[in-house]
Amino acid sequence: MQIFDVIVIGAGAAGMMCAMQAGRRGRRIILLEHASVIGKKLRISGGGRCNFTNLNAGPEHYVSANPDFCRSALSRYTPEDFIALVRAHGIAFHEKTLGQLFCDHSAQQIIDMLVEQCRTAGVTMRLDCRVRTVEKTHHFIAKTTQGDYAAPSLVIATGGLSLPKAGATDFGYRIAKQFGLRIIETAPALDAFVFAAQDAQCFEGLAGVSMPAIVSCNGASFREAILLTHTGLSGPAALQASLYWRSGDMVHVDLLPETTLEALMRWFAQQQSSGSRAEIKTLLAERVPQRIAERFCELHRVTKKPLAQQSAEAITALCRGLKDWRFTPRSTVGYRTAEVTRGGVDTRELSSKTMESHKVPGLYFIGEVVDVTGWLGGYNFQWAWASGWAAGQAV
Ligand SMILES: Cc1cc2nc3c(=O)[nH]c(=O)nc-3n(C[C@H](O)[C@H](O)[C@H](O)COP(=O)(O)OP(=O)(O)OC[C@H]3O[C@@H](n4cnc5c(N)ncnc54)[C@H](O)[C@@H]3O)c2cc1C
Known part of the structure; x- marks a missing residue:
């Protein structure tokens, strides 16, 4: 000894x-x-x-x-x-x-x-x-x-x-x-979120899309990049939020952190009153990655009609969805990938x-x-x- x-x-x-x-x-x-x-x-x-x-x-x-x-x-x-x-x-x-x-x-x-x-x-x-x-x-x-x-x-x-x-x-x-x-x-913790089955379906095909966002959970908010993966949401902002996440909690994502909901709705209203013939997804793609713009328009059932013909309700719902995309993760990936x-x-x-x-x-x-x-x-x-x-x- x-x-x-x-x-x-x-x-x-x-x-x-x-x-x-x-x-x-x-x-x-x-x-x-x-x-x-x-x-x-x-x-x-x-x-x-x-x-x-x-x-x-x-x-x-x-x-x-x-x-x-x-x-x-x-x-x-x-x-x-x-x-x-x-x-x-x-x-x-x-x-x-x-x-x-x-x-x-x-x-x-x-x-x-x-x-x-x-x-x-x-x-x-x-x-x-x-x-x-x-x-x-x-x-x-x-x-x-x-x-x-x-x-x-x-x-x-x-x-x-x-x-x-x-x-x-x-x-x-x-x-x-x-x-x-x-x-x-x-x-x-400091781990990627795994989508529940219905979200996995909604966001299928978006793996690799990355953008700045604010991810919030249980009162903590992080403004950094997010990354959609084959199974859920990763990127620094999501990893940070995972530290505060407990099973069953909802995660909130603001996909347009540089603007407020009101300013976003005003922007659409201005485009609308200028008689824009563009589709919403085309306009939106100026502010978020194209694949996100297309998917959120589909999910919020925004029709392919030009912006000028969209209802105020449809535009409001889309703006709300972009500023406060909510999901309840099934889990995080686990100790295999978690940083801590x-x-x-x-x-x-x-x-x-x-x-x-x-x-x-x-x-x-x-x-x-x-x-x-x-x-x-x-x-x-x-x-x-x-x-x-x-x-x-x-x-
Ligand atoms: C991929 C990855 C990247 C990271 N990057 C960063 C970063 O850039 N910045 C940052 O701040 N943090 C980072 N972290 C977190 C950081 O690595 C840890 O928080 C930090 O290493 C913890 O230090 P520690 O000494 O407590 O544990 P560790 O550094 O994990 O050291 C524990 C040691 O104990 C040994 N050990 C375990 N069990 C036994 C045993 N039974 N008998 C003998 N020895 C044992 C292990 O082999 C290891 O050498 C990262 C983590 C991961 C997984």
Whole structure:
């Protein structure tokens, strides 16, 4: 049995941040990872360029049963702190949009930086190492495929359930349950919506159509692009809204975010009074993609008569449909594609300052396994860095 000060399980974003911080403080750290390579999720993140933080990250960009929990960690390790680290390693980056920072070249640079930081902090790493059991005597004992390790502190950084092919497991939740900690129900999030049967029929053949829109669900609204797929609705605005969606909830889409309902109706009225001979779908195609214009005219039974001959009721119904297209998704696609897992270890069980369990001293949970889930756009990595940093100061 080898004795360390801290065992960290999971060498992802949060685990490596925690290990390097604690290592710098002179703690003897063992970092256990069941995959044979480090940072699989980091490597594919941000389309291979890792959207490693967001300049605007604040508690309002996170969903949790306790929205204030993330405040302390986020304020003590900020986007600027991570940017300073990235700069010190000479990694070139740029802001893409909405405060989202991406590497100019490759996400691998972030992984290499974290691995180097762990090495210089004296962290011992074990890859391909499966943890069979965790027990607690006066120390935590992790029995693994590469031997047994004991330490007074154990940090669980095994992430959520999203993307099993990148190494995701339910290990963190199992450990939480084993030690009697509550879990907020988990669900795939930042995921595309799947249409119910009747909507799938209505919107068949539109896969690939993309446009700006506002997608709203349960009081949260996101103005970004949407993308129709073979099975439903994707694109950043839809993924963001999925974070707030619960089974049975309705999703609202505004397909003409740059105009109001009244202005849209006025526009049609003006065209009408000018005696336009054009069909509505032709006029509408000036403002939304043609396939959307055609499909919404069909769905609202707008006839092929010229605009001048359309009834005011038909035009009003069409405008309403475009400004507030509503559907109740059957589901989201699921963990196979979801970027994150909503829910997780109940934050009421943890100290917001250190991430340590109130019930089990020495046991810490950080990163995505905790019930703190960020918006799309670098917020989830910022939570991983901030929660990892907080635990790294305490273990
Ligand atoms: C396709 C995709 C793209 C994304 N892009 C972004 C982005 O650009 N920006 C952003 O902010 N967020 C992004 N995310 C979300 C982000 O990757 C996660 O929120 C973040 O990685 C969570 O960090 P973590 O350290 O908690 O977990 P992870 O990074 O998932 O790390 C967990 C680690 O634990 C290991 N592990 C799991 N089970 C065990 C076990 N039983 N024993 C040992 N080790 C184990 C895993 O192999 C993994 O290495 C993306 C997610 C996906 C799926």
